[in-house]
Amino acid sequence: KEIAKLQLIKKEHDKDDKPQFSLKCAKGARDFDPQQMAVRDQLFSTITSCFKRHGAVTIDTPVFELKDTLTGKYGEDSKLIYDLQDQGGELLSLRYDLTVPFARYVAMNRIKQIKRYHIAKVYRRDNPSIQKGRYREFYQCDFDIAGQFDPMIPDSECIRVVAEILKELNLSDFVIKVNHRLLLDAIFSISGVSEANFRTVCSSVDKLDKISWEEVRNELVKEKHIPQETADKIGTYVNLSGDNSLLNKLQTDPLLSTNQNAQIAINELQLLYTYCQRLLIGQFVTFDMSLARGLDYYTGVIYEAVLIGGHKYEVGSVAAGGRYDGLVGMFDVKNRAVPCVGVSIGVERLFSIMEQKMKGEKIRTTETEVLVMSGEDGFLEQRLSCIAKLWEQNINAELFYKKSSKLLTQIQFCEKEFIPLGVIIATEEQKNGGVKIRNISTREDKFVRDEDMVLEIKAFLGNKKCS
């Protein structure tokens, strides 16, 4: 009988627990809690400082664009675009990256040159993987330079921007792989690939950082029907990587030296390398013929930064970009082109590494400097008067939203939240026209007169900040 009763209670309880609706975020999206926000702010602040160091302005564009604006820009990836429901009016889609909206902005405003950064969320209906830091809603941090300039100068600055950010974050060693779309096209061409097949071969080659050459070769031959000898010929090139000396070797390669695109590309890469050395980042650059980049719109130099060393963080690319000289023209009725080069920082991956590194660390999520306390009943109004004085003076201050609490609880809250100073309101001190201020870390109390309170607190906090 007892068991039956307990079973009944359990059953009732189970029923109670069953949710009538799902209490969750959309698949592939997530909330950021205050700790995560503190880490994210730190990351964004490093990146923004770097973008500003290079003189970039910032712009913002809407989270949705006309569907037509995104059409025909992403090749096969277009299926990953989120569309809004047709509720009457325009057909809209969520932005897939920040590059296409940027090109639309440049064309729409007939801008001839601009160096801008944009930090915002983008949306892809991809298969989410939290482990790999792949989300359906994620941040991009883009830095782009648009305008007609002398070759490779803005391109080398983009690579410098990547190097500065990764050096400052100091998460791990890194290399920046560099290649050129025209060089890849030349390799495909001399290997016997028809121009119509350049992009599809390119997308197979792009997988070389994830799968072996044998697997890529298989895909080329079996799935894409590329002749074996063509695939093998491609293989002799795309597996090459190295420093500047590789460029010299390629320049004298008998087949490539007859190809105009190859010669243009190699000259540009050599110039880029010279500029990178001048910019003190030559040591980070590796020329890598397997780097292809998925997106259709690249037209010249392409690059991708990867973390190396220790293989502690297997996160793949953490920054990538390249030159896209045709995209703005696609938005112009007269096809007026504005050449562009840019880079996108893979903040989600960097964020997940920072989170792992900081695990267990106490991260402050507020900037509260003072807690206005009392251990005695009846001092709520005095606490309110006191805290108003502090707020008027721009001092970050909090109080407990209770008529009375134990002083110890309030002090422990300060310790837990790293609030450096307490103001204690008590009968004795009130009689003498003042309050106690407590240094939370040393536990020292000091009586201060009401009229001196703000100055005393500012002096204390000023010393704190300098020490």
Next chain:
Amino acid sequence: KEIAKLQLIKKEHDKDDKPQFSLKCAKGARDFDPQQMAVRDQLFSTITSCFKRHGAVTIDTPVFELKDTLTGKYGEDSKLIYDLQDQGGELLSLRYDLTVPFARYVAMNRIKQIKRYHIAKVYRRDNPSIQKGRYREFYQCDFDIAGQFDPMIPDSECIRVVAEILKELNLSDFVIKVNHRLLLDAIFSISGVSEANFRTVCSSVDKLDKISWEEVRNELVKEKHIPQETADKIGTYVNLSGDNSLLNKLQTDPLLSTNQNAQIAINELQLLYTYCQRLLIGQFVTFDMSLARGLDYYTGVIYEAVLIGGHKYEVGSVAAGGRYDGLVGMFDVKNRAVPCVGVSIGVERLFSIMEQKMKGEKIRTTETEVLVMSGEDGFLEQRLSCIAKLWEQNINAELFYKKSSKLLTQIQFCEKEFIPLGVIIATEEQKNGGVKIRNISTREDKFVRDEDMVLEIKAFLGNKKCS
């Protein structure tokens, strides 16, 4: 013949100009250019500082929620929610405000108390009006306090937050209208409105800041079939406004004194007023019986800040909020409530006022401190070496992306962009192992040796910042 030729040319030209697609933002959405971003950053920075001054943490939630999460929270306004197309998987909607996602977050993480701010864009398929600053994509800046506390303490802090922000922005004088949902309910009840009609009467009364009492009365009687004498009775109350003395008057009102809700509300408002005086913001508070607030979820004190004086800026409410004790419970299977109070700053309106005020002002959109220049050909590589040294030392620096430009053009660029310092690389100085640095505003040049350059520049910029 000449005319026919010209007509042909014109026709060709017209054809050329016709766009094949529309190059625009989605209706009701907009881009922010660099100047607007600078103004927006200034506004957000003022608001964020205030939220941090009050010890708030920040969180972030996705731009879309499960459709079910938003269902049944906004009453009639639900028709303005943007839905995403069903592309397989979950049904999603763009967030309509930040309050419902916050309540979802609190319930999902079983949070008992939190004080958080959230600055993010929300989406409403409303009729856009650029003149009124009404967009379909717009920012909200929300500050909310969740938790079980003693009455009116967090509520008064929310009002203090509004006052601090509006004082600091210094755009115009302002008042903060305050009312109480239970007091409104009591007024409707004693006037003879049935409980089922409270919300619909409420939404008519809410229009009193835009239309006259006669029009509201008309709507109540003719559209909502409220008896004339009931409407007139309501009119005797909802047109009242004033300071604390109004509360005393209402407390002794023969009809209201018999209504329990009225007594609870008046007591709370009196307590709130006492706390507001302690917090030095009593002078901004006006009790206004016509304030009703559209949204369904408010349960207690409600408030709204409006700019006054000069009527130069007819923008209506610039901040609004109130107490919503039931919303979190709607997301909990056991209906566990977490009482909340909060405020949302109407940044789009504030932004449009700031933009008007700053019209014609030159607003810096970059933070560049140094331009590395040369008037002579062939110094590109030296300029790159020089600028790398500056970037390594965290100095914000730019250079022209050209092999050669006129020195005058570069100096004029500094003047136009308010870049305070130039580094000039020239044959003569290079021979002597250094460069010239130029104070752009005084036009003074100074020779500095290469090894002293960074220190000299830092000294110059340091003085700039202090002066």
